[in-house]
Amino acid sequence: MTAPSLKAALAAAAEQWAARPEAVQPVRIEAAFAAPIGGPASSPLSLEGVLQWLVLDAAASAAGYPGPFEACAAEPVDAAAEVPLPLARAVEADVAVWMVSDAEPVGAPARGAVRWVRKRADIEAVSRGATKVVINTGATKSLNMAIPATLWVGARWHALADPDRLRALLRRAGALGSQRAGGLGHVVGWRVLPGDRPDAWRLRPDGTPARRLPVAIRDDARALGAEAAVVRASAPMWLPTGRVLCALPRQGV
Amino acid sequence: MIKLKSSEIAYQFARVLRAAMQAGRPAMGSRWDRASGELSGCLPALASAAPTSAVFFASVCQRFGIDPASADGGRPVVVWDDGSPVPFFSVLARLPWLQLRAVIRQSPATFAAYATTFCKREDEAALLGPEIFEPFDTEEAPAAPFDLAGFTPPDRLSSVIVLESPLAHGADVSGSNVVGFRREARFDPLTGRSVDLPFVSGNSIRGLWRDLLAYDLCALTGVAPAELDREVGNAIFAGGAIDAGATMGAVDVGVRRAVRDLSPAWALLGGVVHNELMEGRLLVSDAVLVCRESAWLVAPALGYQGDARDLAASLPPADACTVIRQATRKNHADIPQRDGGSTQMIFHTEALETGCRLAHYVGLRALAGVPSVVRSALRRAIDLSAQAGCLGAKNAAGFGLVRWGAYGGGSAVDALPSADEYLAHVAARRDDLRAWLTGALRPGAAQAADAPPPSTGGKRGKSKAAPAATQEAA
Numbered sequence: 232m233t234a235p236s237l238k239a240a241l242a243a244a245a246e247q248w249a250a251r252p253e254a255v256q257p258v259r260i261e262a263a264f265a266a267p268i269g270g271p272a273s274s275p276l277s278l279e280g281v282l283q284w285l286v287l288d289a290a291a292s293a294a295g296y297p298g299p300f301e302a303c304a305a306e307p308v309d310a311a312a313e314v315p316l317p318l319a320r321a322v323e324a325d326v327a328v329w330m331v332s333d334a335e336p337v338g339a340p341a342r343g344a345v346r347w348v349r350k351r352a353d354i355e356a357v358s359r360g361a362t363k364v365v366i367n368t369g370a371t372k373s374l375n376m377a378i379p380a381t382l383w384v385g386a387r388w389h390a391l392a393d394p395d396r397l398r399a400l401l402r403r404a405g406a407l408g409s410q411r412a413g414g415l416g417h418v419v420g421w422r423v424l425p426g427d428r429p430d431a432w433r434l435r436p437d438g439t440p441a442r443r444l445p446v447a448i449r450d451d452a453r454a455l456g457a458e459a460a461v462v463r464a465s466a467p468m469w470l471p472t473g474r475v476l477c478a479l480p481r482q483g484v
Numbered sequence: 485m486i487k488l489k490s491s492e493i494a495y496q497f498a499r500v501l502r503a504a505m506q507a508g509r510p511a512m513g514s515r516w517d518r519a520s521g522e523l524s525g526c527l528p529a530l531a532s533a534a535p536t537s538a539v540f541f542a543s544v545c546q547r548f549g550i551d552p553a554s555a556d557g558g559r560p561v562v563v564w565d566d567g568s569p570v571p572f573f574s575v576l577a578r579l580p581w582l583q584l585r586a587v588i589r590q591s592p593a594t595f596a597a598y599a600t601t602f603c604k605r606e607d608e609a610a611l612l613g614p615e616i617f618e619p620f621d622t623e624e625a626p627a628a629p630f631d632l633a634g635f636t637p638p639d640r641l642s643s644v645i646v647l648e649s650p651l652a653h654g655a656d657v658s659g660s661n662v663v664g665f666r667r668e669a670r671f672d673p674l675t676g677r678s679v680d681l682p683f684v685s686g687n688s689i690r691g692l693w694r695d696l697l698a699y700d701l702c703a704l705t706g707v708a709p710a711e712l713d714r715e716v717g718n719a720i721f722a723g724g725a726i727d728a729g730a731t732m733g734a735v736d737v738g739v740r741r742a743v744r745d746l747s748p749a750w751a752l753l754g755g756v757v758h759n760e761l762m763e764g765r766l767l768v769s770d771a772v773l774v775c776r777e778s779a780w781l782v783a784p785a786l787g788y789q790g791d792a793r794d795l796a797a798s799l800p801p802a803d804a805c806t807v808i809r810q811a812t813r814k815n816h817a818d819i820p821q822r823d824g825g826s827t828q829m830i831f832h833t834e835a836l837e838t839g840c841r842l843a844h845y846v847g848l849r850a851l852a853g854v855p856s857v858v859r860s861a862l863r864r865a866i867d868l869s870a871q872a873g874c875l876g877a878k879n880a881a882g883f884g885l886v887r888w889g890a891y892g893g894g895s896a897v898d899a900l901p902s903a904d905e906y907l908a909h910v911a912a913r914r915d916d917l918r919a920w921l922t923g924a925l926r927p928g929a930a931q932a933a934d935a936p937p938p939s940t941g942g943k944r945g946k947s948k949a950a951p952a953a954t955q956e957a958a
Contacts, residue, residue, distance in 0.1 A: 263635050265670065265781045266770055289851035296737075297744045297751070298763065304735035339671055339678075346668070347656045348687055353695070355709040356717030370718055370725035382678075384671040398636070402895070405638040405767050405847035412754075412763075414686025414770040417845070419781060420635025 234295030237306040241290045241313050248286050248400065249315035250393040257426030260388040260397065261337065262407070263419040267344040267380035269409030274381075275480060276334035277442075278388050279466035281404050282397075283314050290314070311465035311473065317396035321433075324445040326475050328464050330432045331390035332441035333480050338384035346415055350374040378410050389431035389441065394423045435480075443477040452478035493579050494587045494617040498598045499563045500575045501544070502612075505599040507561050508550035516600070519548065522661070524596035529662040529834045531585045533808040537576045540585075585803065587620055589680065632673055632780060632792070639895035640847040642785040645771060645875065647842070649885040650807055650835035653684045653876040661831040665806055668770075672777045674793055679777040682802055682836060684876060686768040689844070690753065692875070693768075693865040695721060697749040700868055704910045705918045713923025716757060720749070720921075724756035736760055742927030746916055748861040748906055751854075758926060765854045766862065767847035771875075774841040775802040782843035784893070805840050809833050811881065835883060846891065853897030860906035866891055867903050 235243070260278065268276065284299060287310060291302035303310070312327065319330040352371035354364050366373045390397075401421040408416035435441045439456045445464050446452050452459035457478040462468075464475055505523070509516055526547060534540035545552045552561045552572050562569035588595060594616075603611050655664035667680040698720040702709055709717065718724055739758050744751040754764025774782045779796035788795050813829040815821050836842075846862070848854050869875075869888055876884035891900060910917060919925035 261635070263632055263673070265772070267668070285851045288849075292850070292852065297741050300735055300763075301737045301740050305737050338673065339676070344669060345656070346685075348685075350691075350722060352718055353698075353709065353721035356698070356712050356721040357714045358710055359712060359714055359717070361714070370715070370727055371722075372725070382669060382671065384673065400851075402636065402639050403849075403851050405640050405845075405849070406769070410687070412686075412767055413690055414768060417686075417769045418638055420632065420637045422634045422636060424634075 235293060237290060237294045237296070237302045237308060238313065240293040241287075241308065241315065243293065244286055244290045245315035248317055248396055250317045250319055250396065254393040254395065255319045255391055256394065257429045257431065258390050258392050258394050258397070259424045259426045259431075260331075260390060260392075260401070261385060261422050261424065262387075263338075263385045264383050264407075264417060265419045266415055266417040267346060267382045268407055269346070269378055269380050269411065269415040271379045272341060272343050272381045275442075276383070276386055276407065277466065277468065278331055278334070278390075279316070279318075279329050280468060281407060282316050282318075282400055283310060283466045285400055285403050286316060287314050309473075310467055310470075311463075317393040317400060319391035323464075324447045324451070324475070326445035326464050328442070328445065329390075329466075331392070332388050332432045333443075334383075334386035334388050335435075335441075336383055336385070337387045341381050341383045344380040344382045346378045346380050346410065348374070348376045348378055348410065348413065350376075378415070380408075380410075380415055389426055389428070391426075391429065391432055392423075398423050440478045440480045442480055445475050446478050447476070449476070452476075457481070488578075488580070488583070490583065490587050490590075490620040491614065491617040493584050494590075494595075494620045495614040496563075496575055496579055497584055497587070498595050498617065500541070500561065500572045501595055502599040503563050504541075504545055504550050504552050504555060504561045504572065505548065507552075507555035507557075508545070508548055511549060515548075520596045520600040523548075523599060524593045526662045526832070527592040527595060528589050529664045529808060529832060531588045532664065532803060532806050532834055534585075535581075535804070537579055537581045537584055538573065540581075541572065541576055582803070590620055637784060638847060639898055640767075640769075640845045641891040641894045641898060641900070643844045643846075643891045644774070644785055644889040645842040645844055646887040646889070647836055647838050647840045647885070648873075648887055649838055650809055650833075650883055651684070651840070651842075651876045651886070652833050652835045652878045652883040653688065655834075661829070662808070663831070663833050665834040665836060670778075672780070674780050674796055675777075679802065681775075681777055682773040682805065684771040684842060686770045689771060689875075690766070690768045692869060694723065694753050696868040696872065697753070697861065697865050700864065701747070701749060701910065701917065702921070704907070705914055705921060707918055707921045712921055716921055716923060719755050719757035720747075723753070726756050726761065727759060736928065739926070739928035743920075746913060746920060746927050748855070748857045748909060749865075751858045752861045752865075758928075765849050765858060767849055769845040769847075771842040771844040773802055773805060773836060774843055775799050775805055777802050778843070782841075785843035785845065805837050806834050807837050809835055809883075833878065833883070842886075847894075848898050853895075856901055857905050857909050859898070860901050860903055860909075863900040864903035864906045866900070 287299045291299045294302055296302035316329060320327050321330050351373045352366060357371050358364055364371055405418055406416040407418060433441055433444065443462060443464050446459060449459045455478050459476055459478055461474045462477050463470055463473060464477055505519065512519060530543045531540055534543060555561050561572040563575055598612065653666045655666050665682050667682050669678050670681040672679050701720065740760050740762055743757060752764055752766050754762045772778050772781055776796045776799045779799055780792040783792050783795055810830065810832050815827050873886055874884050875886045878884065916925060920927060
């Protein structure tokens with residue numbers, strides 16, 4: 232039996248992971264951390280990317296690919312539009328966004344930290360045919376890198392979501408942020424609780440954006456007390472295409 | 485005891501330290517020129533190892549050959565308060581030890597410089613007054629204890645590692661000839677306070693498992709490390725590197741699939757090989773000291789079901805779990821030295837005590853679990869590390885002997901099969917693995933026709949990529 236295409240696999244994944252309309256409700260998503268999260272304090276801690284990767288990876292595997300990069304390289308998809316998540320969607324300034332905020336610190340204020348990461352080449356393993364192995368430059372350079380990190384005690388996101396499917400997905404999210412494969416961003420636990428404000432995913436109590444909100448003109452951003460910039464409105468945030476004018480949440484903790 | 489501000493504690497300690505160092509200066513000779521740096525380096529580690537301020541002060545004085553009871557012309561070291569001498573032990577008795585230790589860690593260089601700086605007596609009040617230490621008053625009010633009730637842990641496996649000898653894992657910054665143990669600020673939700681928690685980084689454990697799997701693969705395929713293709717050798721031992729001249733902005737699906745199929749260990753750990761950056765499946769957490777301050781975190785690994793506060797009360801504090809081990813390097817007595825000089829080096833290593841435990845977690849990144857052979861590779865890595873029985877630094881000198889507990893718990897999809905499946909895979913693909921390791925085979929080379937066209941011309945190494953790709957296509 233041949234594997235389905237990635238698009239077909241994503242369509243099948245929607246049956247398992249897309250938000251069921253009857254189940255959508257305001258929720259508070261909270262995480263407790265045991266280690267600093269890789270990334271500077273100014274970097275917003277977004278939940279979309281984590282969830283999207285998990286679903287996309289599962290679909291890639293169902294389609295016979297070893298991972299999301301291979302799958303998307305072979306069959307490009309619009310990840311923001313085609314990867315189903317247990318979150319509701321809204322349209323802001325004609326742009327679809329997931330109804331989930333950026334994180335806010337809970338438990339104690341977040342603060343900056345540094346994690347040093349070291350790497351050394353195994354000299355014998357790179358010595359074939361060489362009279363010298365250079366360890367201060369090139370591929371075998373020894374590294375002692377300072378990774379900026381942020382010490383979060385806990386984080387909270389607000390969303391309109393299908394809580395049961397969200398909980399099932401979050402169980403597979405063991406760490407967040409950069410260098411998570413090496414200890415940073417270790418998540419102690421998740422909990423999904425009923426939310427109090429239906430629009431908490433969109434605006435903070437002070438009326439400023441709680442996430443990147445597409446706007447038609449910069450004045451719309453100023454009306455929210457926010458700066459504006461042309462950025463991605465949905466994960467993957469690193470993608471250079473699909474950028475739109477957005478009102479930005481206040482960054483830094 | 486009256487609660488003192490950190491600045492007051494710092495000032496009082498700095499005064500008594502200065503008094504001792506200045507009293508011992510005449511006997512130090514040329515060592516005085518390096519005393520500030522040496523003092524700055526040893527203060528945190530000696531503070532970590534000492535149970536009381538008296539023991540700490542005695543160890544600092546001993547290091548510099550100072551007898552605080554008689555260093556001041558046969559009299560005890562004193563500080564002067566309003567013209568009256570106050571002996572050093574009276575000053576130290578007023579200072580809460582745990583708070584003093586935390587203050588020292590804030591800026592050991594400040595204390596070292598204060599103790600050794602030259603200052604005329606008439607200028608002391610202006611230059612060495614208590615206002616210098618006002619920046620030490622940076623304590624945050626404790627946050628409300630963070631209630632962890634209702635949090636569901638992600639799916640992961642856990643283990644407890646027991647130390648059978650002191651464990652060394654170097655601090656990010658060490659001074660002089662004392663290597664401190666690595667610590668990181670973590671928040672203790674039970675107390676609402678930030679603590680410096682000793683830990684072994686997840687990255688170092690990843691590196692250990694990567695090395696073990698790489699050496700194992702070499703042994704299983706009969707390829708000596710010195711026979712490895714340099715790029716592949718760097719990849720399997722150190723994760724590889726993106727070379728100058730790489731064709732960026734393109735993904736060679738054939739190579740990526742082929743390498744992952746060929747080497748389950750590679751699929752597990754990921755890295756860069758053949759200019760393809762591939763992510764692995766393994767999440768390795770830091771191994772955290774089982775202590776009072778980490779009780780809330782280590783409870784699942786210990787299988788503790790009760791209130792984490794009760795567990796915390798039964799565990800030692802983190803600061804009571806380290807030792808300082810001294811080592812020396814001396815010239816051999818029977819080997820004449822060039823220039824007739826004598827070279828002796830004394831160095832100290834702060835280590836976690838024998839008998840301490842570390843709690844460790846690993847996770848596998850995939851919604852529905854990773855292939856069985858990849859999990860089997862993880863089991864192989866764990867088995868190899870358990871056989872080696874070592875962790876951390878200075879294993880050759882007796883540090884870091886450990887008993888590695890089995891990894892359990894987690895979701896059914898993450899269950900680790902035996903290593904036999906991985907070993908059977910390696911045996912079945914032995915010839916291809918040998919060819920890959922020695923550079924005779926580039927996995928996925930049959931898909932070269934689908935590879936992105938080589939870039940021609942341009943700057944910064946793109947011209948290097950062109951001939952390499954041309955050779956491959958030919």
